[in-house]
Amino acid sequence: MELRHLLYFQAVAEELNYRKAASRLFISQPGLSRQIKSLEDELGVQLLERDQTGVELTPTGVFFKGEVDFLLNHIESTKNQLKAIASGKVGELRIGFLGSASNRVLPELLKKLNDNYPLISTSLEELSNSIQVEMIQKDKLDLGFVRLASVPEDLEMRPVFRDSFSLVVPENHPVQLADFHSVSQFQDESFILFSSDYSNYYYDQIMGICRDAGFIPNIRHKSVHALTIFRLVENGLGVAIVPTSLKEGYDLKVRFMEIPGIPQFTELSVIWKPKNRNPTLSRVISLV
Amino acid sequence: MELRHLLYFQAVAEELNYRKAASRLFISQPGLSRQIKSLEDELGVQLLERDQTGVELTPTGVFFKGEVDFLLNHIESTKNQLKAIASGKVGELRIGFLGSASNRVLPELLKKLNDNYPLISTSLEELSNSIQVEMIQKDKLDLGFVRLASVPEDLEMRPVFRDSFSLVVPENHPVQLADFHSVSQFQDESFILFSSDYSNYYYDQIMGICRDAGFIPNIRHKSVHALTIFRLVENGLGVAIVPTSLKEGYDLKVRFMEIPGIPQFTELSVIWKPKNRNPTLSRVISLV
DNA sequence: TTAATTGATAACTTATAAGCATCAATGGAA
DNA sequence: TTCCATTGATGCTTATAAGTTATCAATTAA
Numbered sequence: 001m002e003l004r005h006l007l008y009f010q011a012v013a014e015e016l017n018y019r020k021a022a023s024r025l026f027i028s029q030p031g032l033s034r035q036i037k038s039l040e041d042e043l044g045v046q047l048l049e050r051d052q053t054g055v056e057l058t059p060t061g062v063f064f065k066g067e068v069d070f071l072l073n074h075i076e077s078t079k080n081q082l083k084a085i086a087s088g089k090v091g092e093l094r095i096g097f098l099g100s101a102s103n104r105v106l107p108e109l110l111k112k113l114n115d116n117y118p119l120i121s122t123s124l125e126e127l128s129n130s131i132q133v134e135m136i137q138k139d140k141l142d143l144g145f146v147r148l149a150s151v152p153e154d155l156e157m158r159p160v161f162r163d164s165f166s167l168v169v170p171e172n173h174p175v176q177l178a179d180f181h182s183v184s185q186f187q188d189e190s191f192i193l194f195s196s197d198y199s200n201y202y203y204d205q206i207m208g209i210c211r212d213a214g215f216i217p218n219i220r221h222k223s224v225h226a227l228t229i230f231r232l233v234e235n236g237l238g239v240a241i242v243p244t245s246l247k248e249g250y251d252l253k254v255r256f257m258e259i260p261g262i263p264q265f266t267e268l269s270v271i272w273k274p275k276n277r278n279p280t281l282s283r284v285i286s287l288v
Numbered sequence: 289m290e291l292r293h294l295l296y297f298q299a300v301a302e303e304l305n306y307r308k309a310a311s312r313l314f315i316s317q318p319g320l321s322r323q324i325k326s327l328e329d330e331l332g333v334q335l336l337e338r339d340q341t342g343v344e345l346t347p348t349g350v351f352f353k354g355e356v357d358f359l360l361n362h363i364e365s366t367k368n369q370l371k372a373i374a375s376g377k378v379g380e381l382r383i384g385f386l387g388s389a390s391n392r393v394l395p396e397l398l399k400k401l402n403d404n405y406p407l408i409s410t411s412l413e414e415l416s417n418s419i420q421v422e423m424i425q426k427d428k429l430d431l432g433f434v435r436l437a438s439v440p441e442d443l444e445m446r447p448v449f450r451d452s453f454s455l456v457v458p459e460n461h462p463v464q465l466a467d468f469h470s471v472s473q474f475q476d477e478s479f480i481l482f483s484s485d486y487s488n489y490y491y492d493q494i495m496g497i498c499r500d501a502g503f504i505p506n507i508r509h510k511s512v513h514a515l516t517i518f519r520l521v522e523n524g525l526g527v528a529i530v531p532t533s534l535k536e537g538y539d540l541k542v543r544f545m546e547i548p549g550i551p552q553f554t555e556l557s558v559i560w561k562p563k564n565r566n567p568t569l570s571r572v573i574s575l576v
Numbered sequence: 577t578t579a580a581t582t583g584a585t586a587a588c589t590t591a592t593a594a595g596c597a598t599c600a601a602t603g604g605a606a
Numbered sequence: 607t608t609c610c611a612t613t614g615a616t617g618c619t620t621a622t623a624a625g626t627t628a629t630c631a632a633t634t635a636a
Contacts, residue, residue, distance in 0.1 A: 001363075002290040002291050004290060017614095019612085019614085028596080030596085030597095031593065033614060034593080037615090046374070050614060051601080052612080052613040052615095055614085059380075064370060078355045078359075082352060083333060085333075086333040292624090305583095307582080316626055317584095318583090318585075321583060321585090340584095341634080342583090
């Protein structure tokens with residue numbers, strides 16, 4: 001067994017089609033067929049179910065795919081760390097974050113990081129909650145900033161920032177901050193939300209706020225990006241409920257009004273995998 | 289880079305001598321020299337410091353050795369797990385069941401499963417007959433516990449538990465067990481049933497029992513959950529006819545009275561798809 | 577000084593991955 | 607139904623690169 005086999009298997013498992021996988025790997029289909037077959041022979045198990053219709057993963061194959069993803073990611077990360085170590089940097093840290101984490105917590109962390117370990121380099125990526133969890137589990141990411149109620153067993157989670165919710169309205173909206181006492185004042189408006197596949201937890205909370213105020217919001221638009229949501233609000237397409245800290249950093253014709261007297265809040269948490277072998281990680285954990 | 293390179297590097301890093309490492313790997317020394325060199329070239333770092341005296345690891349090499357050990361061990365353990373999974377010794381079994389199966393059959397099966405195959409994990413979901421059939425056909429479920437007269441061709445079915453029917457009445461109902469001889473004594477009461485979309489078969493049987501007793505029941509409430517039905521009975525909203533085995537496990541102010549002299553019974557069956565490729569399944573089938 | 581180490585290099589051999597042409601089986605469209 | 611496009615598998619050939627042998631220069635110990 002060679003890494004080649006793992007890489008090939010990964011491609012086939014993702015494409016579920018030998019020809020497509022082969023062209024993605026820039027090799028011929030027969031060559032790929034034979035390599036996969038020899039992999040199965042060596043492992044002594046069947047990984048893929050194939051007929052003239054297509055390809056499917058066996059349950060064993062599903063397990064193996066997970067391990068292969070992990071291994072290949074780990075190797076990739078090791079390669080990068082190697083270069084960092086050899087060039088005198090201490091290491092590399094791959095950080096994932098929700099768009100709504102970029103305003104407050106992340107800049108602070110990066111500053112602290114730079115002060116304490118000036119030689120640690122970072123790569124930042126804006127990703128959804130679920131993708132971050134998955135990538136951290138597979139060693140494709142070292143640290144994640146998410147809004148989640150819980151994470152899988154093999155991950156650790158620490159809350160880092162608690163935020164209230166604000167209603168976002170167009171600048172010229174008739175309801176002024178002084179008159180604003182309940183979300184129910186907006187029950188006839190359209191609502192713009194973060195997509196629920198971006199964060200179910202967030203989605204449920206917004207629904208909870210409206211339910212507590214005695215109405216079910218009329219959701220007209222959903223988006224994964226804060227900026228998009230604000231643009232829609234700006235153009236009068238509805239109002240939005242977002243974490244208050246998003247107030248800073250955007251220069252738009254919208255007004256933030258913190259929602260008074262509600263129990264809901266949103267909590268940004270750091271997550272990581274204690275088993276992650278990146279030596280840089282353990283040092284950074286102590287900073288957050 | 290291939291696994292070979294990692295294995296070769298590991299040997300050299302441990303022997304700190306190319307010739308010894310080469311003979312341990314059953315290859316020639318020049319071949320090993322070149323493979324290590326090409327590994328260093330590809331990674332772009334120097335892993336080993338060598339002169340005519342011998343070999344030493346660079347700091348980068350020390351780090352890499354740790355990662356290589358980890359990776360190769362992980363691969364070895366993955367290979368072993370693969371075989372265990374393919375043979376069904378470890379694995380996951382997704383089980384669906386009707387609420388009314390939870391009292392008797394299911395706990396027994398889970399105990400047996402745990403005794404015989406402690407490494408098989410299970411996920412349990414309470415689902416209706418029709419949903420179970422559908423999910424099993426789609427390989428979304430491995431095993432189902434249903435009450436059905438028949439299942440589609442591609443599924444197998446085996447009866448596992450035969451149960452009589454009992455009438456459920458409020459604790460203080462005037463009719464006592466000793467006076468109870470026919471359902472017709474209750475023809476003027478309201479009846480509470482399991483929803484027919486939950487199980488048509490069950491629904492038809494209840495109707496059959498009443499028809500045989502010479503009346504058509506006045507059905508006032510329907511529910512998918514046994515507990516809900518019992519709560520309604522408890523509060524005097526009607527009487528219910530349910531499988532007798534539901535008697536256990538609920539602490540409510542209701543009385544069960546087995547219906548005497550009727551031919552109807554209800555049979556809980558396991559269903560599964562013979563074509564399902566989960567290796568765990570075949571092992572478990574033999575247990576039920 | 578000599579003999580026995582060390583790893584590196586050049587030239588050659590061989591194993592095998594990859595490529596091309598082609599096949600049989602399947603499924604959808606006409 | 608028939609036809610055509612698509613699926614993965616197979617036989618044979620080619621090319622890449624791993625591995626071999628022979629040999630080298632440099633170092634160390636006797």
